[in-house]
Amino acid sequence: RGVVEAGKSNLSFVGTAVEWWRLEYEDGYAQAAARHYNLITMTNDCKWSYLDEYNFSRCDAGLEFASAQQMGFRFHTLLWMRGGNPAWLDESLASADADKKQQYLHDHVANTVSRYSRAGVVAYDVINEAVCDFGYMEYTRRDVDGRWVASQEDCFFSKYYNATLKISDWYSGNDPVDDYETVIDDAFRQARLFDPDALLCLNDYQDESASGFEHRKSDNIYALVRGMLERGVPIDCVGIQTHVDLGYNDRRNWYPGEYANYQRLQDLGLRIMVTEFEARCTNMGVPCKEWDLDAETTQAELYAKGTRLCQQFPACMSFTTWGFTDAASHSNTDGRYGNRHPLPFDENFDAKPAYFALFETL
Numbered sequence: 001r002g003v004v005e006a007g008k009s010n011l012s013f014v015g016t017a018v019e020w021w022r023l024e025y026e027d028g029y030a031q032a033a034a035r036h037y038n039l040i041t042m043t044n045d046c047k048w049s050y051l052d053e054y055n056f057s058r059c060d061a062g063l064e065f066a067s068a069q070q071m072g073f074r075f076h077t078l079l080w081m082r083g084g085n086p087a088w089l090d091e092s093l094a095s096a097d098a099d100k101k102q103q104y105l106h107d108h109v110a111n112t113v114s115r116y117s118r119a120g121v122v123a124y125d126v127i128n129e130a131v132c133d134f135g136y137m138e139y140t141r142r143d144v145d146g147r148w149v150a151s152q153e154d155c156f157f158s159k160y161y162n163a164t165l166k167i168s169d170w171y172s173g174n175d176p177v178d179d180y181e182t183v184i185d186d187a188f189r190q191a192r193l194f195d196p197d198a199l200l201c202l203n204d205y206q207d208e209s210a211s212g213f214e215h216r217k218s219d220n221i222y223a224l225v226r227g228m229l230e231r232g233v234p235i236d237c238v239g240i241q242t243h244v245d246l247g248y249n250d251r252r253n254w255y256p257g258e259y260a261n262y263q264r265l266q267d268l269g270l271r272i273m274v275t276e277f278e279a280r281c282t283n284m285g286v287p288c289k290e291w292d293l294d295a296e297t298t299q300a301e302l303y304a305k306g307t308r309l310c311q312q313f314p315a316c317m318s319f320t321t322w323g324f325t326d327a328a329s330h331s332n333t334d335g336r337y338g339n340r341h342p343l344p345f346d347e348n349f350d351a352k353p354a355y356f357a358l359f360e361t362l
C-alpha cells in the first residue's frame, strides 16, 4: 500500500479478493488484507445467489470494511453468464417471455447498482464471463473463422437466449440482432443509469493474449467490446482475470501477445483491470511435483511479468490477485490436488518471493 501511495507506480490500485466469513471470523485475515492492499473484491459475496440468500448483508459488510479501511471496492459481479445465479432465476428464465426475461435482469441490476452507488465503489463487473472457453462465443456458436462449434451446455444464460450473431456483425456496430447480446448491452445501460461514476467492466478469463493458444477468446472479447462502443454502450473497462500457472512461460508467448492485446484495448479508450491474478503450481492442470525454490522463482517471475505488463499501459489501473494467502485460495479448496501455492502469501501469511516481485515491480 505504501508503495502505491508513494506514487512510484502508475497503477492506482493493488487489490485482493476477500471472503466475508474470513474477514469476520479468521484471525489476522482482515488486518493483513488492509495492510497490503488498497482495493478489494468479494470473492463470492456480491454474486446474485449470495445477494439473494443473505439479503445483501455480506456484500454490504465487504463494502463497509473497504470504506472503513479507505480501500476501493470492486463489485463482482452483476450478471455472471456461467453460474452463481439463484436457482429460481433458472426456472423463471426458462418459462418467461422476452419482456419478462428482460425485467428480471433489469430489476436485479437496478436494485443492486442503486444500493451500491456510493463513494468507494470503483468498478462493477457488470458482465462476468460472457464468452465460453477457447473463445467460442456462447451465443454465436461459431469461432472467429466462421466455423460452427459445439454448443456449451453449461453456459447458464445462453440456454435462454437466441444465438444468431456473427463476429462480422459485432465489428459493424450494427444494432444487435441477438438477444444475448442485448442482455449485455442492456446491463451496462441499466448500470450507468443508477451509477454515473463507477467504471463499468466486462470481465473474463483466458483473454490475456492476442496470440497463441488463447487468441481466439481475446479476439472475441475485443470484437465484442468494440461493437459495444460503436453502439454507444457505456462500457469503461475490460477486466482480465489472468488465472495463470507455472507452465505459462513455456507454453505461451506471454509477452508479445499480451502486450498487443493490452495495446488494442487501450487504443479503444478502455481501462484495463487485472482482476483475478494467480499463478498456480500446475501445468495445464497437472500439479507440480514439488513446491521448491525453482517453482517459487518461476512464480515470482510470473508475478513480476504480470505487474510490469500492466504498468506499461496507462490504461491499466489495477492489479488484483484472487485472494492473498494460499490458505484461502479457490485453487486449493477443491481438495483434489492439495496446495497449488498460487498467491503472494503462504498458508502462514508469510510473504513469498511472489509478494516481493509484485510489490517491487510497482
Ligand code: XIL
Binding pocket: 043, 044, 128, 205, 241, 276, 330
Ligand atoms: C470462484 C470462487 O473463488 C469460488 O469460491 C466459487 O466457488 C466459484 O467462483 N472467475 C470468477 C470468479 O470470475 O467469480 C470465480 O470465483 C473464479 C473464476
